[in-house]
Amino acid sequence: MAADSELQLDLLPSDPLLHVLSYLSFRDLLRCSYVSKRLNELTKHNPLWKRHCCKHWLLTDADRSQRGLSWYGLFRHYYSDLGRYIQHYAALKKAWEQLKGFLQQRCPRMIVSLKDGATEQELDDVEAQIGCKLPDDYRCSFRIHNGQKLVIPGLMGSMSLSNHYRSEVLLDVETAAGGFQHRKGMRRSLPLTFCFHTGLSQYVALEDAEGRKTGESFYPCPDQTAQDPSAIDMFITGSSFLDWFTSYVANVVTGEYPIIKDQIFRYTHEKGCVATTGDITVSVSTSFLPELSSVHPPHFFFTYRIRIEMSRGASPKAACQLDSRYWKITTSDGNVEEVQGPGVVGEFPVMTPGKVHEYASCTTFSTPSEFMEGHYTFHRLANKEEVFQVAIPRFHMVCPPYREPESRTKASTSDSPPFDNDGQDDDDGGDDDRDRGRLGGLRGINTSALDGLRCPKFT
Numbered sequence: 513m514a515a516d517s518e519l520q521l522d523l524l525p526s527d528p529l530l531h532v533l534s535y536l537s538f539r540d541l542l543r544c545s546y547v548s549k550r551l552n553e554l555t556k557h558n559p560l561w562k563r564h565c566c567k568h569w570l571l572t573d574a575d576r577s578q579r580g581l582s583w584y585g586l587f588r589h590y591y592s593d594l595g596r597y598i599q600h601y602a603a604l605k606k607a608w609e610q611l612k613g614f615l616q617q618r619c620p621r622m623i624v625s626l627k628d629g630a631t632e633q634e635l636d637d638v639e640a641q642i643g644c645k646l647p648d649d650y651r652c653s654f655r656i657h658n659g660q661k662l663v664i665p666g667l668m669g670s671m672s673l674s675n676h677y678r679s680e681v682l683l684d685v686e687t688a689a690g691g692f693q694h695r696k697g698m699r700r701s702l703p704l705t706f707c708f709h710t711g712l713s714q715y716v717a718l719e720d721a722e723g724r725k726t727g728e729s730f731y732p733c734p735d736q737t738a739q740d741p742s743a744i745d746m747f748i749t750g751s752s753f754l755d756w757f758t759s760y761v762a763n764v765v766t767g768e769y770p771i772i773k774d775q776i777f778r779y780t781h782e783k784g785c786v787a788t789t790g791d792i793t794v795s796v797s798t799s800f801l802p803e804l805s806s807v808h809p810p811h812f813f814f815t816y817r818i819r820i821e822m823s824r825g826a827s828p829k830a831a832c833q834l835d836s837r838y839w840k841i842t843t844s845d846g847n848v849e850e851v852q853g854p855g856v857v858g859e860f861p862v863m864t865p866g867k868v869h870e871y872a873s874c875t876t877f878s879t880p881s882e883f884m885e886g887h888y889t890f891h892r893l894a895n896k897e898e899v900f901q902v903a904i905p906r907f908h909m910v911c912p913p914y915r916e917p918e919s920r921t922k923a924s925t926s927d928s929p930p931f932d933n934d935g936q937d938d939d940d941g942g943d944d945d946r947d948r949g950r951l952g953g954l955r956g957i958n959t960s961a962l963d964g965l966r967c968p969k970f971t
Contacts, residue, residue, distance in 0.1 A: 522550050529554055538564045538587070558583045565590070568598050570605050593632075597652035600754055604653045607761040614765045619774050622660075622667055630658040630685055638685050642692040644700055644718045646685075647727050649754040659684035668705045668714075668760065669769065669778040671799060673815055673874055678712060678803060679775065680705035697722060697732075697742030697917065704729060704756075712803045714749060716756075723918040727752040731802040733914070737809055745807040747912045770797070770817075779817050787905035791826035792863060794888070795819045796907040801874075807914050814909040815874040818856075820888075820902075824866040831864045832890040835899075839886040843879040862893070881910040 533541060533554060541564075545555040561583035565571040569590045576586055594601055615622045635651050659682045660667050666681035683691075683706055691703040691713070700719040707713070714731055717724035722744070724730065729750040735743035750756025763769045769776050779797035786795045797817045804813035822830070838852040854860075861869040875884075885906035892898040 521548060526554060530557055530560070533557070533560055534563070538568070556582075556584050560584075561587045568602055569594075570602055570609075594652070594655065597648055597655065600649040600652045603754060603758055604649065605656060607758045608653070608656050610765045611761045618771045619665075619776065621774065622665065625660040625663045625667070627658040627660060627684055629655045631655075634658075635685060638689045641689050642702070642718075644692070644702075646702075646718065647716070647753055649727075649752055650716065653753065653757060654685050659687070662687070662706075662708075664708065665775040666705065666707065667776075670775040671778060671801060671815065673801075673872065676804075677709050678707050678801070679709070680707050680712070680714070695742070697744040700724075701732075704753075707803075710803045716753060723915055725751075729753065729756040730915075731912075733802065733805065733807055735808045735917070736806050743808075743917055745917065746915045747802045747805075747807075748915060749912055777817075779815075782907060785905050785907050787903040789902040790900070791823040791830050791865075792832075792890075792902045793821050793823070794902060794904050795821075796905060798907060798909050800909070800911050802912075804876075805911065807916065810878045810880070812877050812880050812909075812911045813874065814877070814911075815872055816884075816907065816909070817870065817872045818904070820861065820863065820869045822863040822865055822867050826865040828865060829892075829894055831862065831893045832900075833862045833893060834860055834869075834888050834890055836889045837886060837904075838889070839884055839904075841875075841882065841884050843877055843882040845879050856888075863890070875909075877909070880914070881908065883908045 529551075533544065536544065538561075541555045541560060545552045562576075565576070565583050565587050569587070571586060571590070576583060579586055579589070581589060591598070612623060612626070632655075635646060635654065639646055662681055664679050664681075666679040668680040668682050670679040671677070683703055687706075688703050691706075693699060693701040693703075693715070698715070700721045701715040701717055701724070703713040704716050705712075705714045712731070714729055717726055717728045717730070720726050724746065728748055729752075730746040730748050733745040733747055734741070735745055750759065763778075763780070764776055768780060769778050771777070777799075779799045781795065781797040785797075786793060788794075795818070799815050799817075801813045801815060805811055820834075834856065836852060836854050837856055839850065841849045841851065857871050857873055859871070863869065883906050884904075886904045887901040888904065889899060889901055891900075
């Protein structure tokens with residue numbers, strides 16, 4: 513019967529067989545190649561492997577011509593080198609190419625800072641050095657580019673508030689290995705990024721340990737209320753390296769994160785967070801600052817960036833000047849506060865047709881999420897008696913999900929001191945004394961650079 517089956521298969525024309533084979537995965541094609549001599553020949557048909565080369569390795573006709581190999585030979589060549597990463601390679605390679613294409617147009621100096629990919633042997637050597645396995649998606653990305661040089665600005669985003677500045681470099685694997693953590697509270701964690709100005713790093717967990725899950729990326733946040741220095745809370749930034757990196761790239765290349773002065777700023781903009789009143793449009797984007805936040809005690813630091821624009825088609829008679837602002841602030845525990853004051857960050861911008869005014873401000877809350885909304889009051893330049901309000905759309909500020917360490921007990925929670933503020937807004941330069949008092953309540957966090965904080969206007 514086996515001989516008859518083989519004979520019948522051999523009698524079938526090639527076209528329908530090739531059509532069936534075109535639906536198979538590369539693994540099933542290889543399995544079919546062992547069935548019979550006829551299938552062995554058909555499974556090496558070049559167009560079958562072109563699809564898999566494009567799907568898994570993102571290769572083009574130009575790549576094949578340059579190598580001088582058949583599509584089958586080209587697939588084997590890449591698989592012999594990168595086969596262990598086939599599950600991750602296409603997504604990471606695409607992300608890297610998209611990021612580089614975007615940066616070439618908008619931030620070309622960042623391209624120069626990227627390092628060539630690490631070799632398998634170099635990654636194996638790092639594993640031997642730290643005594644821990646690196647996740648395959650991490651290894652795959654570092655085969656493509658081994659992080660970047662230790663330069664500013666960092667590839668993984670920046671943030672600037674007056675004299676507080678953060679810019680995160682994507683560490684190469686050798687430098688990261690030097691910061692591998694053995695200490696209690698951070699065991700089996702490898703730094704992903706580093707900021708020269710704040711000392712801030714994001715880490716990836718290489719094993720399930722101390723409440724962390726393998727592959728998760730996070731910002732460590734010391735528990736300021738615990739007597740044990742190993743009590744580390746964590747702001748989770750990704751479920752895996754692949755999730756962390758591709759999500760970041762998507763935000764960059766789609767314009768979600770704005771480019772300001774040749775740097776990537778990690779502000780996010782809610783869809784629909786735009787309000788137009790007459791000829792003036794107001795839009796808002798926000799960002800969470802983990803280096804100025806803590807879970808215990810609960811202090812969550814946010815910055816928001818506001819863009820005010822007057823339509824180019826507006827009449828010159830519509831020119832106006834901002835006099836004051838009003839905020840209604842609602843925290844996740846239901847508390848509502850109203851704040852009003854003159855100008856914005858100490859300024860009283862004049863709006864004329866086509867003009868854009870942007871500024872950044874900041875606030876702290878004792879709850880991990882809240883929203884703000886309000887309005888500006890303007891007067892017409894041609895008639896100061898003509899006063900009107902411009903709506904500020906509701907915008908939400910939500911910190912990343914966070915996780916407490918396994919070592920934290922209910923007793924440590926009950927011993928926590930009361931926090932120092934009620935989630936009030938500190939959006940201008942006119943309330944510096946009040947702001948300094950609130951920021952001073954961030955126990956154990958370096959806030960000296962924020963004394964007299966005046967959030968700058970980005971232009």
